[in-house]
Amino acid sequence: MGIEGTVAWVNGRLRDPAEPVLSALDHGLTVGDGVFETCGVVQGRAFALTRHLRRLQHSALGIGLPAPDEALLRDAVAQVLAAGTGLGRLRITVTAGLGPLGSGRIPGEPTVIVLAGPANPPDVVRVVRVPWVRNERSAVAGLKTTSYVENAVALAHAQSQGADEALLANTVGELCEGTGTNVFVERDGEVLTPPLSSGCLGGITRELVLEWGAQAGLPVREALPGELPYTVLDDVAAGRAQLGLTGSVRTVAPVVALDGAAVTTGPLVAELRALYAAREPQDVDP
CATH class of the missing domain: 3.20.10.10 (D-amino Acid Aminotransferase, subunit A, domain 2)
Structure with a gap:
């Protein structure tokens, strides 16, 4: 599946989905240190967004990351959904941001990514x-x-x-x-x-x-x-x-x-x- 029809928001603004935006030292990339949520898109809105954001917070706290900024995420979701058409799936990802090559963390800003794109779920x-x-x-x-x-x-x-x-x-x-x-x-x-x-x-x-x-x-x-x-x-x-x-x-x-x-x-x-x-x-x- 390609990137056609995908809308991307990364760390504060909309981006070209093909644009390289992550550091090679992002801890989400090097050790999988992050959390995410996937929502369906219904009538142009992220379905059950409040529940998904609540679970995102639970997951983040569960792995020792700070609770994500809910207002920031809601604004990012709104921007992404307004910028696309034919969207069926939305994903929010929050990682620990820059980190060492090992599993330890260093204090810093998280990486926040919101993506949306088409979806064709099977009936069976x-x-x-x-x-x-x-x-x-x-x-x-x-x-x-x-x-x-x-x-x-x-x-x-x-x-x-x-x-x-x-x-x-x-x-x-x-x-x-x-x-x-x-x-x-x-x-x-x-x-x-x-x-x-x-x-x-x-x-x-x-x-x-x-x-x-x-x-x-x-x-x-x-x-x-x-x-x-x-x-x-x-x-x-x-x-x-x-x-x-x-x-x-x-x-x-x-x-x-x-x-x-x-x-x-x-x-x-x-x-x-x-x-x-x-x-x-x-x-x-x-």
Whole structure:
């Protein structure tokens, strides 16, 4: 995917997206010392921006960076969205700024980047199981950091198998999440998503599906610890359960294939997808 249609704002002003703007010593580049958020763009606005900025602050504080300047970020987002057309995805990145070649930090100004560009999310998803696990006891468990190479490796493996996403267990054999998605399991007349204690990211779409689904009277909830073992995917393969994935750009998407074999889709996941599609344009910053 190229940079056509991308709008960039870096450290105070709009830039040509092809312009070199980072120092070779930016700690976000040398050691992945930064945090980020990705929002969908709905009706020309960043969807659920307040929630995303709250999580960005949580992630920054979680890795020991100062809380980002919310007013600055909101202004940058407004500039970027005003400067582009056909935008579907917005990303905010904050790094520790200049740093040494090692992991230590030096005091200084953060690097702040806001990008927006087109998005063409799929309506359905094909997933695979992978041999790697998410460490639910990691120092960055549940934080959205720029140290994303584990996800890149797992996703590349999935794509090499003809899939769109990889599903990860955690170190104790529980279903955790995808590389960039939360997972929902439909079985026995309800829809469950792994608890945050599994090490999964507290996704904004996940959060809204739980809230909006409960408000609509749909049987959707966070699973109890240990209630969704990774082996629940065997039930999916056998047709006894179904899957849906959530993310800020794809919203709610049913899974139609697991490990290269077609699987059934669930009616409750379809209801949640329809509910989200109806609610999203009604309140762009819920």
